[in-house]
Amino acid sequence: MFARRFSATLCALAIASIAYGAAPQQQFAKMGDLQLESKATINDCAIGYRTIGALNADKSNAILFTTWHTGTSRDAIGMLQSGALFDPAPWYVIVVDALGNGVSCSPSNSKTQPGTAFPQFSVRDMVESQHKLLTEKLGINHLHAVMGYSMGGMQTFQWAASYPGFMDVAIPIAGTPRLTSSDMLFLRIVEKSVVDEPAYAGGRYTKNPPLPMYNLLFAMNFDSPAHRSARTAPKDFEKFYRESMASDPDGTDANNSLWQIRAILGHDIAQGGKIEDAAARIKAHVYPINAAQDHLVNPAPSITFARLRKEEATILDTDCGHGALRCAMPAMKAVVEKALR
Template sequence: MKKIFSIVLLLCLVKSAFAQQKFYQIGDYPLENGQVLKDCKIGYRTFGKLNGDKSNAVLVPTWFTGTSQQKSFVANPSDIADSTKYFVIVVDALGNGVSSSPSNSISQKDKLFPTISIRDMVNTEYKLVKESLKINHLYAVTGISMGGMQSFQWMVSYPDFVDKIVPIIGSPKQSSYDKLYWNLQLNIIERGQYANETMKTVYALHQLNLWTPSFREENTQSDDYANYIKKIEEDALKLNPYDWAIQLKAMINHDIFQGKKPEEIATKVKAKVMIVVATQDHMVNPQAAIRFGKLLKAPIVELTGNCGHMATSCEGDKMRAHIKGFLD
């Protein structure tokens, strides 16, 4: 029996790794700022089976510059959105290079691509679920980092559409520290006129805040710095500065409150919420998420190690145990 279970588990993992990339062609899409995103398409992958009453659908939006292929692991039986229980929809957020993005647009390429928002990402995800997949209600939404920001936005954009929401190391609104950090990256790209070489500096800065100083000190010897920075710069040249910048702008302007008091917005949230934060996060400040979580009287899971924004990897077992318990 144990051998059979192991084989079934292996087959599930293999299926997750090779799920087909799919697209929903929305067409010309009006953005919230009044601009039009031409020939809008949304990429996604699905895992598991939708049950008879369509009540087991879980939406997982991607992190900053991440893709549904990279995020497919969440559907593994051992992970938070177990595809043996749920119908998992991992969706490529606008601007990630798979869904409509500056790098793949035909008529709005590179600088011609319109400015998008986190709300635009969520609105197109809603259209995918409602219009293409014909699902009228989601059991859960959960995402990491920018996926966590989208999860917060789902709470207020479609409060009656989701039962449970778990933002992971995301924020309902950027702090002044977050804006300083994200704008610094954006300024480097813009002042460098979107040259690929600028991504060497941007990506090094990104890596600087992805982890904590103590983690880097423990894991990278000073004598090995030359090899460390060489690898960062090699990886940076694989990144598209236009895609990077368009998602940066979306995060910089992210704010679910829109001038209203958090207390007022909290009363509009109908989903059951669990919030995961990393207390030593240098990438997305956790305080706004903690404050809003307290207003919602939501359970707050704190990842306290020195991995910073990457705490979801270093403390994955702790995080998964809490989330799986909440969802189940």
């Protein structure tokens, strides 16, 4: 879900992917004025995306990959090389930049609705914008698969709920069909850490503010206690603490991060109704992958969802918490490759 630490985890993969071959070109689709489910409108919205591979004649090999919290399509490329999450060679992979990530239309790059004037969007709006991109701009009316990590996994669940027959397979990784109270508690505290930071200035800052409490909250919760205790000796704690608290000068815009966090806070594919009903409407095969010790996204709803559908959730036995990718890539790859067959 959360890019600062997750993108650091992917740094080696991203570097390897660029060495493997030039990163696919950043592309943009001009969507015009994008109406949101709230009836608010994002003016002159552009959706960013990158593609890998070639679409076959019957358009049956298309895969949509969705980005995590503040992650970008460029960040995601490292996950999509042979030997990483899956081998993209047989597929036409569309990696789409989610609303608010600073590449697609966002508080940080809007000319007419900058900063706090930018409308609040939802995870459902992210999916709707991607559906418009595929159908209206790319001429794709069916996908073999949708997948994504963290907030990308939430978008994957929402894709399956919003467009039950649009894909054959949905693979939400470290996602959830709806938030638990523990997920909400964490996110509300993160939200508060941003808005209470004096340098945030109510979102009207002129320089991206340092967010020390925001960074520390992710440092505490991104890994499991066992992982952190094993990897950081007490003698090294002060160094770890200082590095965790420090802000990246080139890091994500604070409003972008906050708008996506608020979108996640509203995530529920059943929209307050019964998850059983939402699960029953989905026609795609759904293969959730979660980590047992994830302290950012509780795996319980994904497990329940799979049981309702008599499908299998993969629960990774690793102490890496939300960053299970760095510890369990071979196990994830095996599940993803099997699901894509």
